[in-house]
Amino acid sequence: MKYLYKLFAISALLLALGINAGAQITSSSFEISKNLDIFATMYKELNNNYVDDLQHGDLIKTGIDAMLDKLDPYTVFISEAEIEDFTFMTTGQYGGIGALIHKQGDYVVISEPYEGSPSLKAGLQFGDRILKVNGKDTKGKSVSDVSSVLKGQPGTSLKLLIGRDGEKSPVEIEVIREKVTIPNVTHSLMLDNETGYIKLSGFTQNSGKEFKEAFLKLRESGNLKGLIIDLRDNGGGLLSEAVNITNLFVKKGELVVSTKGKGPDRNKSYKTIVQPVDTDIPVAVLVNGFSASASEIVAGALQDLDRAVIIGERTFGKGLVQNIIPLSYNTQMKVTVAKYYIPSGRCIQAIDYGHKDSTGRSVKIPDSLINTFKTQAGRLVYDGGGIIPDIVMEQPLLSNISASLLSRYLIFDYANHFKRTHAEIPPARDFVITDEIYADFVNWLQNKEYDYTTRSEKMLSELKKTAETEKYFDELKTEFEMLESKMMHNKQADLEKFSDEIRSMLRNEIVARYYMQKGRVEAAVTEDQEVKKAIEILGDQNSYKKILTTAGSTPGNKS
Numbered sequence: 001m002k003y004l005y006k007l008f009a010i011s012a013l014l015l016a017l018g019i020n021a022g023a024q025i026t027s028s029s030f031e032i033s034k035n036l037d038i039f040a041t042m043y044k045e046l047n048n049n050y051v052d053d054l055q056h057g058d059l060i061k062t063g064i065d066a067m068l069d070k071l072d073p074y075t076v077f078i079s080e081a082e083i084e085d086f087t088f089m090t091t092g093q094y095g096g097i098g099a100l101i102h103k104q105g106d107y108v109v110i111s112e113p114y115e116g117s118p119s120l121k122a123g124l125q126f127g128d129r130i131l132k133v134n135g136k137d138t139k140g141k142s143v144s145d146v147s148s149v150l151k152g153q154p155g156t157s158l159k160l161l162i163g164r165d166g167e168k169s170p171v172e173i174e175v176i177r178e179k180v181t182i183p184n185v186t187h188s189l190m191l192d193n194e195t196g197y198i199k200l201s202g203f204t205q206n207s208g209k210e211f212k213e214a215f216l217k218l219r220e221s222g223n224l225k226g227l228i229i230d231l232r233d234n235g236g237g238l239l240s241e242a243v244n245i246t247n248l249f250v251k252k253g254e255l256v257v258s259t260k261g262k263g264p265d266r267n268k269s270y271k272t273i274v275q276p277v278d279t280d281i282p283v284a285v286l287v288n289g290f291s292a293s294a295s296e297i298v299a300g301a302l303q304d305l306d307r308a309v310i311i312g313e314r315t316f317g318k319g320l321v322q323n324i325i326p327l328s329y330n331t332q333m334k335v336t337v338a339k340y341y342i343p344s345g346r347c348i349q350a351i352d353y354g355h356k357d358s359t360g361r362s363v364k365i366p367d368s369l370i371n372t373f374k375t376q377a378g379r380l381v382y383d384g385g386g387i388i389p390d391i392v393m394e395q396p397l398l399s400n401i402s403a404s405l406l407s408r409y410l411i412f413d414y415a416n417h418f419k420r421t422h423a424e425i426p427p428a429r430d431f432v433i434t435d436e437i438y439a440d441f442v443n444w445l446q447n448k449e450y451d452y453t454t455r456s457e458k459m460l461s462e463l464k465k466t467a468e469t470e471k472y473f474d475e476l477k478t479e480f481e482m483l484e485s486k487m488m489h490n491k492q493a494d495l496e497k498f499s500d501e502i503r504s505m506l507r508n509e510i511v512a513r514y515y516m517q518k519g520r521v522e523a524a525v526t527e528d529q530e531v532k533k534a535i536e537i538l539g540d541q542n543s544y545k546k547i548l549t550t551a552g553s554t555p556g557n558k559s
Contacts, residue, residue, distance in 0.1 A: 071336070072353035072362075074322050078332040084151065086324065086334065088182075090238060092204035096151040097158065098180040099124060104409050106139050107131060107163070108146040111412075114180065115516040122175040126513055127416035129163035131170055154179045165413075166420050184241075187521040188214035194225040195535050199521050200245075203237030203294035208244025212277065215248065219278075226538030228531060229298070230286045232312060236293025239270065239321065239340070246301045247272040249308070251279055254343070256301045259321050261338030282544050283308035284534035287389060292316035300342040300387045303555070306377040306548045310389040310555065311534050317350025317386035344373035346383035380554045388555045390547050391537070393530050401494040402501050404450045411502075414441055415509035428511045428519035429526050433503040441506060442495055451491070 047054055064077045078086050088094040098117025101108050107129040113119040130138050133149050150158065154177050162171045184207035186199040196218035200211060218224050236242075243256045250256075250272055258269040285299045285308045296315045302308035321338040341347050353362045370384035382388065398406075405411050418437075425431050433441075495502065504527060511523040525531045537544050 072320060072351075074318075074320055075335045076333070077327075078324075078334060080330045081148075083330070083332060086332070090204055090324075092182045092184065092202060092206075094151060094180055095154045095177050096180050097122075097124070097175045097177060099150075101130075101143055101146060101150075102409075103143050104129075108138060108141060108143055112512065112517070114182070115518070117180060118175050118178045122173050124160075124162070124173060124175070125164065125416075126419070127165060127413065130160055131163050132159075132161035134159055152177050165416060183210060185210045185214045187518040188218060189522065189525075190218060190221055190224075191228070191525060191531070191535060193223055195228065195538055196221075196224050196226070197228045197230065197525060197531070199230040200295075201234055203234070203241040205238065205241070207237070207241040208247075211245050212248055215277065224281065226282045226284070226535075228284050228286065228534045228538070229308070230531075231291045231295040231299060232286050232288040232530075233290045234292075234295040235290065235316075236295050236297075236318065239294060239297065242294035242297040242301075243270045243272065246298055247274060248277045249279060249281075249283060249302065250305055251276055254305060256343065257297050258341045259338040260341065261321070266338045279307075282538045282541070284538055285310050286312050286530050286534060287315050287387060288313040288395070289316055289386075291387075292318040296348055296387050297340065297342065300346075300348060303387060303390070304343040304346075304373075304375050304381065306375050306379065309391065309534075309537055309544060309547050310387060311391045311537070312389050312393055312530050313395065314388050314392070315348070315386035317348055319347040319349030344375055344381055346371070346373045346381060348383060348386050350385040377549050379548075379550065390555045391533060392555075393533060399494070399498040399501055401450075401491065401498055402505060405502065406505065408448075408450050410445065410448055410450055411505050411509050414444055414506065415513055417444065418510050419513040425510070425514055428515045428522040431507065431511055431523065433507050433510075438499065438503060438506070441502075442492075445495075 047056075061077070061079065068075050068077060084094060097119040098114040099119040100111040100114075102111045103109070109130070110119065110124050110126060110128040112126060113124050130146060132138060133146065136149075138146055152158075156177050158175045158177065160173050160175060162173055164171055182202070182204075184200055184202045184204060186201045188196065188198040191197050196215070198211065198214050198218070200207065215227065218227070239257065239259075246256045252272050252275050254272045256270050256272060258267075260267050283302065285302060287295065287299050287310060291299065291312075292315065296318065299308075299310050299315065303310050319339050319341075320336045321340050322334050323337045325333050325335055327333055339347050339349060350364055351362050352365050355363055357363050365384040367384075370382050373381050373383065375381055507523055508520055511519040515522070537547070
């Protein structure tokens with residue numbers, strides 16, 4: 001009887017895997033049945049013999065995660081409790097209070113309420129510390145712990161006890177949860193009389209519709225002669241929305257992306273299916289190392305079709321397609337089912353998850369395996385590692401002092417302090433950090449801790465350790481001490497040396513206190529070097545056309 005039960009269980013598992021248990025057993029199906037049998041008998045004996053009671057859910061979840069960890073990082077199990085987060089990733093909607101949060105000290109803090117959100121309506125502010133939720137203490141709780149209780153059914157209420165700088169005692173605030181929708185188009189505006197700008201932050205449902213509406217509104221200005229599409233830091237989303245956005249600028253019937261997977265049902269071609277909105281307007285697309293997936297489809301397709309100039313940094317290199325597959329008990333699995341290929345035929349996947357190095361890490365596709373392709377105009381493009389921009393502009397590394405001020409939330413905290421002491425500021429694009437404001441910031445920092453080690457100091461420390469190991473340090477001790485003395489950073493001097501960088505961060509954060517996310521964008525574009533380069537290229541039609549029509553030319557020219 002036990003044998004028959006085991007056989008029945010294995011047969012059921014094989015059927016669930018799409019394998020006919022009654023057919024002739026292939027090598028693959030035998031391996032599956034054998035290992036499922038081993039796993040089932042092992043777990044049974046573990047349950048019968050282990051000294052303590054097993055936490056079955058946790059144990060199986062650990063086993064599932066460990067198994068999937070052998071594959072790519074995008075193939076994941078989604079428990080019933082996590083489904084809402086994955087729904088948000090595709091729809092951009094969730095039930096909650098509508099605010100970004102982060103951990104600062106012992107408590108979770110409001111990073112930024114969304115414009116028009118329940119949190120903003122209720123009076124929550126940047127920097128508010130969440131001390132209690134519905135009477136329960138949140139001290140020491142993680143961001144995910146607090147986030148899970150802030151989310152919930154629209155129409156339900158939460159009582160938050162808030163600690164706020166400038167208030168002598170905690171403030172109780174009631175927030176009514178709503179269906180929160182995060183817009184894909186963060187902001188759109190005219191940068192000058194002729195150049196439009198659209199910041200796209202995601203590719204959830206209706207992103208194509210949102211983008212089209214933003215573009216048509218810009219065009220209504222009557223003098224739109226060039227468009228900048230900002231895909232920087234956009235991690236992607238729905239492939240269909242990438243096709244819809246590309247369709248706005250290329251003719252009907254053009255191939256945008258194709259997918260190739262294990263079975264024929266995974267091999268599909270996605271073409272533009274409606275008439276475009278504008279096939280003539282010059283377009284520049286901004287990308288960086290965090291532009292991935294659907295962002296790379298849009299940037300790569302427009303590059304392959306010679307329809308836009310790509311500016312910025314090499315993109316992330318995610319050429320893998322995922323589907324959500326329902327499982328039993330209201331769980332799901334997000335699984336990689338195919339690779340995608342843009343019009344030139346190239347796949348821009350950067351990591352080969354099927355092969356590991358000696359440390360067990362997945363490796364980048366080597367240069368020796370990178371292939372050359374051509375755009376419609378004959379320009380050379382490559383696979384194997386993201387989209388290489390037509391004009392490469394590398395972002396400078398953040399200074400150590402700036403990184404320290406950011407990571408310790410001192411820029412964030414000063415912006416909150418500034419808002420409490422200044423009722424209003426000029427419009428976002430006009431606001432500047434004056435010498436007076438910067439001096440106030442430096443003075444405010446006096447009793448704050450933000451020490452750091454510079455890269456030069458780290459290298460000297462490593463050299464010193466090597467010299468000690470190799471017995472050379474004693475004879476070089478005097479020289480090392482002189483170098484350490486000269487190299488020792490001076491925080492006050494660094495505040496002056498890197499003041500332009502720090503002023504830019506302060507401006508961005510302060511503007512957000514008055515004009516929210518749109519204000520951040522409006523302030524940022526006025527000093528963004530990549531935006532300036534895009535305006536320059538779009539304003540010079542000879543240069544623009546030369547980049548897109550020179551056969552044999554190669555993307556990657558540095559600016």
